[in-house]
Each structure stands twice: as C-alpha cells, then as structure tokens.
Amino acid sequence: MTQDNMTTSDSDADTENEPLVSPAPGSEAIDTDSKRRRTIHDETVVEARNLDVYYGDDQALRDIDIEIPKKQVTAMIGPSGCGKSTFLRCINRMNDLIDSCRVDGELYFEGKNVYDEDVDSVALRRRIGMVFQSPNPFPKSIYDNVAYGLRVQGKTQNMDEKVENALKGAALWDEVKDRLDESGLELSGGQQQRLCIARAIAVDPDVILMDEPASALDPVATSQIEDLIADLAEEYTVVIVTHNMQQAARISDKTAVFLTGGELVEFDETQKIFENPESQRVEDYITGKFG
Ligand SMILES: Nc1ncnc2c1ncn2[C@@H]1O[C@H](COP(=O)(O)OP(=O)(O)OP(=O)(O)O)[C@@H](O)[C@H]1O
Ligand SMILES: [Mg+2]
Numbered sequence: 001m002t003q004d005n006m007t008t009s010d011s012d013a014d015t016e017n018e019p020l021v022s023p024a025p026g027s028e029a030i031d032t033d034s035k036r037r038r039t040i041h042d043e044t045v046v047e048a049r050n051l052d053v054y055y056g057d058d059q060a061l062r063d064i065d066i067e068i069p070k071k072q073v074t075a076m077i078g079p080s081g082c083g084k085s086t087f088l089r090c091i092n093r094m095n096d097l098i099d100s101c102r103v104d105g106e107l108y109f110e111g112k113n114v115y116d117e118d119v120d121s122v123a124l125r126r127r128i129g130m131v132f133q134s135p136n137p138f139p140k141s142i143y144d145n146v147a148y149g150l151r152v153q154g155k156t157q158n159m160d161e162k163v164e165n166a167l168k169g170a171a172l173w174d175e176v177k178d179r180l181d182e183s184g185l186e187l188s189g190g191q192q193q194r195l196c197i198a199r200a201i202a203v204d205p206d207v208i209l210m211d212e213p214a215s216a217l218d219p220v221a222t223s224q225i226e227d228l229i230a231d232l233a234e235e236y237t238v239v240i241v242t243h244n245m246q247q248a249a250r251i252s253d254k255t256a257v258f259l260t261g262g263e264l265v266e267f268d269e270t271q272k273i274f275e276n277p278e279s280q281r282v283e284d285y286i287t288g289k290f291g
Helices: 003-007 032-037 084-091 121-127 142-152 159-169 189-202 219-232 245-251 270-275 280-286
Strands: 044-055 058-069 073-077 101-109 128-131 207-211 237-241 254-259 263-269
Touching (some): 058 084, 058 237, 073 245, 084 237, 142 189, 189 207, 189 219
Parallel strands (some): 073 237, 128 207
Antiparallel strands (some): 044 101
8 A cells, every 4th residue: 555545535435446547528438347247268457568667777677568367367487686576566556656767668457558647546556456575554453454445435335344355355354353453463474464465455456466475474374375366366367476486386377487687588378387488598497497
C-alpha cells in the first residue's frame, strides 16, 4: 500500500472496479463488465512491448516483450539483479516512486498502456495489487488491516462480510476469526504474509504481483503460501518473482527467465522451461551451472 493510496478517498458508492482513466468525454475507459463476462483462458491481461527501464544511466531491463495470461500463475526467475523486481514494479507503476527510474516502450493492462498520460496510477494500483518479500501489515488490528483499502475507497457496506471473505480467500480466517481486534503485528510471519494477501484481495483487484512472498518464511508457512497462490489463480492473475526454482516449477503455469543484463531470455509453459528449454543459457541457469 503506497502513500498515494493512503491519501486518496473516493466517494460513497460500493461499485465495481473503476476505470483507470478519468471519465473525460471521449476517453477510453475500460469496460470492466465485459471483462468479467469473458471466460476464455489464455487471454492476455498484461503485455509488455519493447520495454526498456533505466535507473539514471544504467539500463535494468532491455527490450522486454511478454504476454501474461489471465487467471494463471506466471513466475519470474533469474539471478539477483537481472531486473525481476523492476519488471514487477513496472506493471503497476510502482517505479514511478523511484526518481531515477525511466521507462520506455509499452506496458499494457487490458489493452491500455499504463504509461499513457491519462492513466491514474492510484486507480491502476487498485486493480493491480502487490505483496512484498517481508510481510508488512499496518500497525493496526487484523480487521482494520483488511478493511483499510475498502475504507479508503469508501466501500464500507457489509464490511464484516468483506473482511471475512478476504481472510477466507487468504486461508487465514480460521486462525484469526476469534482475534480480529488483535494487532496484525502479533501474528506469525506466515500469518502476516497471508494477512497482506487478504489486504490485497479485499479490494478485489484483477492482478496480484508478489515479489518473493515466501522467501522470509519457514517451509510450513512457505507451503501454505504456495497452496494459497494456486487457489488465488482461480480468481486472479498472479505474477510471482521467486528465487526458488522448485517453487516456480510447483506453482506456476508459465515461467519467464530473466538473465543478467536485464534480458528476458525465455518465456514459456513452466514445464517446457524446466524440462526442455530452448536456450542453452536458460538450461545452464536452471541446472545450476551459473547464477
Ligand atoms: N531504486 C533503484 N535505484 C537504482 N538502481 C536500482 C534500483 N532498484 C534496482 N536497481 C538496479 O536495477 C537492476 C535490477 O534490479 P532488480 O531489483 O530489479 O533485480 P532483481 O532481479 O529483482 O534482483 P533480486 O533477485 O536481487 O531481488 C540492478 O542492477 C539494481 O542495482
Ligand atoms: Mg528483486
């Protein structure tokens, strides 16, 4: 949750997802109703075309082309510093918050270039939520952590039910239903991460970006998060960065391999990447010859 989100307060209505652009006459607002009616899988939800990203004079990503399918889990793997987090942050424009960062090329969310001038980055981040490596609950009660984004958006009707549903969706409800008033910070690390996932899904986003969400957790908590990710993909598009190749192989439908220099070297079905990659460099990376 960013400062931007925190300072924005919408009016009343408990409506469906809002468009990314202000509803000026002639603007191309996204028709979320038609999106919700579509059920075709393999539909692209996020697409990068010739995407280059720089921090000052240093280029972090080079000419990235990728099409991320809807309601599937897409894993991003690759050695440290190859640009995985940078790419993830491009998708919901979190890189805007880094002064030196510059993005060239195109990044589409449901066909709309998120870097167009008329896109509201706060609205974008409501549709594309994020979960970080270290669990970062707010110093508030469990209930208030989950209710937070809904309150910011003015969606306060049936709040108890929405909080319960989000906690159930994050596989945390049974563990916390009798202690909703306790601080989120009193939960275990794995529970805190599931609380952050509940907070992210409470506002009903389309896409959930996860940057190494289990790397700070023990094996049991990791396995709970992995199970949860598989369930989340029934309803959401999940893009996850992980250093754990077994994890990528276990939980993702597609895998993108970034290698040093900020190149996306190969992107394919996860099974193909791990069993029969096209690129020798990818094979070497996966078999541990480098990286
Ligand atoms: N805020 C920043 N300012 C300047 N350079 C940055 C910033 N964030 C990342 N970089 C640089 O961009 C490159 C890609 O970094 P990024 O964090 O995206 O890599 P990563 O693949 O996520 O690595 P890791 O696996 O270690 O998390 C690196 O060279 C890094 O030093
Ligand atoms: Mg990273």
